[in-house]
Amino acid sequence: MRQNSFSIEYGTFLGKVFYVFAIFVLLLLVLTCIMMSDISRMSAYTYNSIEKIPHNRTGLLLGTSKFVSRNKINQYYLNRINAAVELYLSGKIDYIVVSGDNALKSYNEPRTMRKDLIKMGVPQDRIYLDYAGFRTLDSVVRIKHIFKQDSVTIISQDFHNERAIYIARHNGINAIAFNAHVPRQDFFVSNVREFFARLKCLLDVYLFDSKPKFLGDSIEIGGENISPKHAQLHENTSAALQKTPEIRVDLRRDPFVRDRDADIFVPAGIHLK
Structure with missing residues (x-):
């Protein structure tokens, strides 16, 4: 009888633990969904139309691999x-910071992007290289702390732009973005990958307080255009960055906010061979 009583009490205890755990998981899921929706709300700061996007002195071109397979x-x-080329040629940005991965000698996203931008008409002295943009957070935070830009136009695909703007405004950067066209054949895969990227973004911002891997001396946009490789010589420490006031997102009052353009930008008349 005593053993049966213990079993009942133990089972009741486990049931309560499971119930509390289930409630915790449910609340965590709800909180995650709310925060995910906050990232999606950054679409209010993105533009599809060259005519409607405001001018910013500097554009931040986020890097990716040029090739998905051989040729x-x-x-x-x-x-x-x-x-990026259309923004520059239309006078919507004056300088372009190309930020990407250069972790290996054989792989250099910034240099590749610079070559193609020059081929398409962007003057070399208007392009600045950030070799330490290993991920979106690094690229966005470094635009403020290395290149000293408090306002910037981010250039990538729409889903990526929303996440980049979220990081930027959390770090006190007044960021807007121009949406490059999304290849429709990869739409599903891109959205699945972006879901997990946004989860990591939330962990970086709110749990880990992540910082760029490398910082270094500042580089003046519009000054002497030198190679910023030295900017990644000093590994970042937790004390290297002071906490920057977050830019609060108020969709009713922010002067940059407007209804998202209905059209989808497809570059016309500019092709890279």
């Missing part, structure tokens, strides 16, 4: 290059 160009790369 097959990455359409995400191509469309980002086209978008």
